[in-house]
Amino acid sequence: MTYRDLLAPMAAAAREAGQLLLTTPRPERATSFEEFAEAFEAAEAPGAAVLRRRLEELRPGVEWADELDVLAGPPTVGEVWVVDVLDGAVQFLQGLPQFCVSLALVRDGEPVAAALHSPLLGETYLAARGDGATRDGRPIAPSAKTDPAAAVVTTGHPPFVARQPEAAAQAGRSFAAVLPAVAAVRSLGPTTWQIADTAAGRLDGFWEFGRDAANLLPGALIAREAGAVVSDTEGNPWTAGSGSFLAAPAGLHGRLLDALHGR
Template structure:
């Protein structure tokens, strides 16, 4: 485990370096692109060099690990060691000049996360976690909230759009109505999925849920939230399986059971 602790420190350094590069290029003005192809081209010009820098740094740290080529792909490798990374998680926010984006890096072994870093440079937030050891925000141990549902601020996100899943879209809409009528204080969407799930671990959010297969985006935050002590399950409260579960729920002890009831 000592070796993994040292690796986590070096992974964090690589992620911070990538975040600093992207911060230098970030502009507060929203993109001038008026259609999706133009926006994708503008983003690729910024993201591709950052992704290459992150891949170069992490591959040097653990050359035996493979590289998940596309973070939008919901498939998660189930055997061997793999780097699962997103140099600019929150592409839409980045292009719109908003600060709610992050750099993420997760090391998987046989489909399970060993370590994770979620770094939001413009928000001053750096989450780290090591399997079986704990989770930290800016170097300090974190724990989820224990607020009851009536005092809870929870978050959600739309289902992944690649590929589109009509069933997940329907569930997303009906679940929002169920949670709002169930008595929560507020529902929000605060940016990248991985960052919002990590914020459940630190108690900044009381819960996060989502429908659809989105393991690649959920895994970094899921490890952080779980290691912090939050309950990480599927939407019914059963074990969450990145490649199989149709829904996801991370919540503190005060809200998990009631939210699982509302979502299922």
């Protein structure tokens, strides 16, 4: 089975899990971290069971790595599923609409197939290495903008960013540097979905500081396959071990690198 052949069943699995999220009653808003964690686990569990079953049928024996432990060390040899059943859990639990199901097959540390599904939007992004990227079956491409002053860009941060204090500091400095150079800076929910929307031209760039492989791998593949430039914030090719991330159209990428460095 080729990576392209995986996309349809991956999409079906993501949609099934997404439908379960829609039918899961949202809990009362948590007032402590412990309550938040309990609410998240309860919301995620039905979809996780579906995805474990579907992905095992699709790729028997391939291990599953969740959002917080994926690729924490050296690149994994062979294949691993990178799964976030509820990407955007904060928004989901706060009653906000920006959340999605995120799946990627990673081989030797590189994403080779990805599926993102937004249950509320009813949209699905798909990409396979060497085969392009689509939204709802139609090819996508990044924005044609070249002027940062016309660009709407987005940013985010890794989960539990306090564990990466330098990343938090860099995020603050970069926001102050980029804001005067662009039309607007926003943070619009799940990292993966923001990168995919950049790949599709809805947004004009996404950057982040810190190590956040699980949230970046699916979007990185979609962006590359759509024709966006994906790098770290020094302009080097992005890998799962990189400490920063930038995805942007070719006509804006260099200008956004300059903005990030205050040039």
